Amino acid sequence: MPGGTLVLRDVHGHHRDPALWPDPERFDPRRFLGRDPRPGELIPQGGGDAHTGHRCTGEDITVHLVATLSTTLADLDFDMPEQDLRIPVSRVPTRPRSGVRIQIPARTPLTTSPGSPAQR
Secondary structure, three states: OOOOOOOOOOHHHHOOOOOOOOOOOOOOOOOOOOOOOOOOOOOOOOOOOOOOOOOOOOHHHHHHHHHHHHHHHHOOOOEOOOOOOOOOOOOOOOOOOOOOOOEOOOOOOOOOOOOOHHHO
């Protein structure tokens, strides 16, 4: 390959490969509950081994934040309005054409018991 050639890994295609993922188009934040991804199965924050290759310097904190929030996010009640979620693969970096918009219904106000700080 000539010097200066831009090479991109097809992360979008990889993460939708039916040979790796059952029902690859379904968002499933519980895929890895109880196990770590096998090598080459998931491409987070760059490619390669985190100990020997190039990865994002913020990967550790990102992984911990996502792990901390994953249960809350998986159980989040939301609606997705009609939008264009096609991803143009001719643009780098890319994102869904319309972005991703969600609507979170208003939560029911918390009830308090007599004598709680909110009642004083």
